[in-house]
Amino acid sequence: MIDLHLTKPLQTAQGATQLDVRLTIASGELVAIYGASGAGKTTLLRLLAGLSRPAGGYLRVGNDVWYDQQRGIWLPPQQRSIGFVFQEYALFPNMTVRQNLEFALPHASGKPLVDELLELMDLGELARQRPQQLSGGQQQRVALARALARQPRLLLLDEPLAALDVPTRLRLQQALAAAHQRFQLTTLLVSHDYAEITRLATRAVELEGGRVVQDGAPAAVLPGVAAPGFQLTGTVVAVQPSATGQTLTVAVGEGTVVVEADAATPYQVGDALVLTGNVQRG
Amino acid sequence: MSDFSQTLLLTAKLAALTTLLLLLLGVPLAYWLAYSRFRGKAVVEALVSLPLVLPPTVIGFYLLLAFSADSRVGHFLVHTLGLELNFTFGGILIGSLVYSLPFMVQPVQAALHNLPRSLREAAYTLGKSRLTTLWRVLLPNIRPALLSASVLTFAHTVGEFGVVLMIGGNIPGQTRVASIAIYDAAESLDYARANHYALVLVGLAFTGLLLLAYFTKRPVGPRLP
Numbered sequence: 157m158i159d160l161h162l163t164k165p166l167q168t169a170q171g172a173t174q175l176d177v178r179l180t181i182a183s184g185e186l187v188a189i190y191g192a193s194g195a196g197k198t199t200l201l202r203l204l205a206g207l208s209r210p211a212g213g214y215l216r217v218g219n220d221v222w223y224d225q226q227r228g229i230w231l232p233p234q235q236r237s238i239g240f241v242f243q244e245y246a247l248f249p250n251m252t253v254r255q256n257l258e259f260a261l262p263h264a265s266g267k268p269l270v271d272e273l274l275e276l277m278d279l280g281e282l283a284r285q286r287p288q289q290l291s292g293g294q295q296q297r298v299a300l301a302r303a304l305a306r307q308p309r310l311l312l313l314d315e316p317l318a319a320l321d322v323p324t325r326l327r328l329q330q331a332l333a334a335a336h337q338r339f340q341l342t343t344l345l346v347s348h349d350y351a352e353i354t355r356l357a358t359r360a361v362e363l364e365g366g367r368v369v370q371d372g373a374p375a376a377v378l379p380g381v382a383a384p385g386f387q388l389t390g391t392v393v394a395v396q397p398s399a400t401g402q403t404l405t406v407a408v409g410e411g412t413v414v415v416e417a418d419a420a421t422p423y424q425v426g427d428a429l430v431l432t433g434n435v436q437r438g
Numbered sequence: 439m440s441d442f443s444q445t446l447l448l449t450a451k452l453a454a455l456t457t458l459l460l461l462l463l464g465v466p467l468a469y470w471l472a473y474s475r476f477r478g479k480a481v482v483e484a485l486v487s488l489p490l491v492l493p494p495t496v497i498g499f500y501l502l503l504a505f506s507a508d509s510r511v512g513h514f515l516v517h518t519l520g521l522e523l524n525f526t527f528g529g530i531l532i533g534s535l536v537y538s539l540p541f542m543v544q545p546v547q548a549a550l551h552n553l554p555r556s557l558r559e560a561a562y563t564l565g566k567s568r569l570t571t572l573w574r575v576l577l578p579n580i581r582p583a584l585l586s587a588s589v590l591t592f593a594h595t596v597g598e599f600g601v602v603l604m605i606g607g608n609i610p611g612q613t614r615v616a617s618i619a620i621y622d623a624a625e626s627l628d629y630a631r632a633n634h635y636a637l638v639l640v641g642l643a644f645t646g647l648l649l650l651a652y653f654t655k656r657p658v659g660p661r662l663p
Contacts, residue, residue, distance in 0.1 A: 207559050233562040240563035246556035250578035259574065260564040306564050 157183055158310070158342065161213040162203050162223075166366045168194035175199055175366035181359075183218075186336055186343040188357035188374065190350075195363040197346045201312045204344065205240050206233035217310065239303030239341075241313040245295045247287035253298050254283040260305035273301040276338065277331055293324035297331060304335055311336070311343040318348065322391050322426045325349075326407050329356055350378050351389040351428050355409055388413075388431040392423050406431065441610060442631075446638060449615040452527070453595040456534040457542075457588050463535070464542035464587075469572060471543065472550035473558075490540050498604025501533050505605065523605070530606040530613050534595045541591045549583030550576060582654040589650045593643055 158181040166175045175196040181187055189197045202208040204215065206222070209230060215223040222231045233240075248256055257270045274280050277297040287295055296316055303311060313332070317325045333356055336343050347353050353360050354374045362370035362377065370377040390408035397403075401418040406429055415431065417423065471483060489497060503509050505523040507516040515521040523529035553576060561571040577584065599617040606613030608622055616635050623632035 205563055207562070233559070234565050234567060236563075238563055240560065242556045242560060244554065244556055246554065246560040248557065248560075248575050248579070250575070259561075259566075262565060302560075302564070 157181070158215075158217050160204070160215045162200070162210045162215060163212045164196075164199060164203060164208065164210050166194075166196050166199060168365070170194070170365075173366050175203075177363070177366070177368055179361065179368065179371075181342060181344075183342050184340060186345065186356055186358050188353040188360045189344060189346045189363060190348060190353060190360060191363035191369075196366040197363055198314055199366075200363070201240075201314050201344060201346060204310070205238050205312055206231055206236050207240075237306075237309040239306055239308035239311045241296070241299050241303050241311075241316045243315045243318060245287070245292075245299045247295055247298055247302070249286065249288055252284050252286055253279055253290075256287065256298060256302050257305045260302045262306060266305065266307075269305060269307070273304055276334060277301045291324075293320050293328060296320065296328060300328070300331060300335065304339060307339070309342060311341045313343065313345045315346045315348070317352065322393060322407070325352070326391070326393075330410060332356065349428070350374075351391055353378065354389050390429050390431060392425050392427045392429060395423050395425060404429070442634065444611050445614055445616055445619045445635070448527075448611065448613075449596055449617075452531060452534060452615060453592045455531060456538055456595045457592045459531075459535060460538060460542040460591050461584075461588060464539065465546055465577070465584075468543045468546035468550060469576075472547045486543050487540050489537050494537060494598060494600025495604055497537055498533060498601040501529070501536070501601070502605045505529055525605070525607045525609060525613060527606075527612055530602045530615070533601040533605050534598060537598050537601050538591045538594050541594050542587050545583045545587040545590070546580065549580035553579060585653055586650055589646050593646055596639065596642070 158179070160180075161178045162175065163177075164175040166173050177196070177200055179187075189200065191197055199208065203210050203223075210223060210225070212225045213223070214221070214225065217237075221227070221229050222236055223229060248259065251259060254270060254274070257273060258267070261267075261270065274283055277300060279294070279297055279301060282290060282294060282298075287298060290298065300313075300316070316332075317328050320328065329352060332343075332345075335341070345353075345357065347357075357374050360370070360372065360374040360377050361368055388408045390406040390413070392404050393407045393412065394405035395402055398416065400416060401420075402416075402423060404415050404417055404423055406413050406415060408431070413431070423429075467486070471479060471486070502524060504511045505515065506512045512523075515523060521528065523532065557575055557579070558571055561575045562568075566574070596615075597617060598615075599621070602613060602615055602618055603621075606615075606618075608614050608618050614622070616639055620632045620635045620639075623629070623635065
């Protein structure tokens, strides 16, 4: 259980404002943070990690106090049980993939965990490579594995998948969901991608101007996600012309569906789609 | 041992000790300058860079005064610590440390500053202390800068003249380094001798730069197939 109220001056394109966020997050939740750029998403994550100092408030994780302005408590990142995945990966270029993971182990006895993480993230073949020899998606899997190697209670991800192409992103979303389950984490994920949020998160929180303006189940708070019939969000992974228009292969959740669309809108690989329809007995 | 090899050995000893001590002193100083938000940092940076613009004789002159028993510092050095620094090897070593300081600090500071901030932050979020982060993450990733700073410091110390002449004089086996010996030989019209020293220095400088280029331009780690 995480209980927080954090404030911090925020510089945005619209001028100076104040981040002022109150949240209570249950253990095991996967919370997506979304909102326009400059809303304070990354700042909130950095405050949680101890990479920035709040101006006021408190932060309690379980029975531990990580920050309390009144009591003058502020734990540095080293003393917080966190995993942080940076948008730009931040892998150590002087170490191989395996060494990056081993460096993150709290005790040298954790070698079996490294093997398990390499397996889980499908990195076994790449263990001896250096990060700069890997693709973006591979690097991000290493970054996720490394964050998990510390065995954190709280996993913080700052737009980890934004720079990746769609198939890679889908694979990583699966890896993330698997890790969240396997290690019983509480996860905060900054994301702009509604499909990703719907697919992964148990809860979505929108920030605007440093404040929480929406908070609830993704289906309830995300725009364009409505109730009657069914509605699926997905991403186009293939487009083929057909007799009546175009055949789209759409990645939805962990699978794909094939749908027909007319020729009016030319779709492209990578387009985010909302599929709606009626439910009837087959 | 001949006077010639004695002088060259002394020069190498001075340059090697200066480089080693500056690695130990300069890296922490560069780390502090690269990451500190201390307000007086600009003053310290200016002090570190001062030897770049001052005539070496000015540095030598003030060190000469500071080391002499007539000054307060010198009085303390001589009478309390028992350190006679003028016209000794210890004296020219301290002079070299001051004179070559910016050659070590500036490249290391710039390289640390240019590393992505997220590398340090990633190490902190993995529970690593500042010292572990410096040793295991930062320094290995600025190896080319450490190497070139060391080579430049060494070469610059070999080439110093004014500072050594002011505080060291020209005592064989004590303070007579190659650059002084060249001047001394040329003064006494012994051009062949001056030429011997000068040729060795040119050869050393050229080889050093060649090795530096070789080691800093090679890609790190195995090449891709």
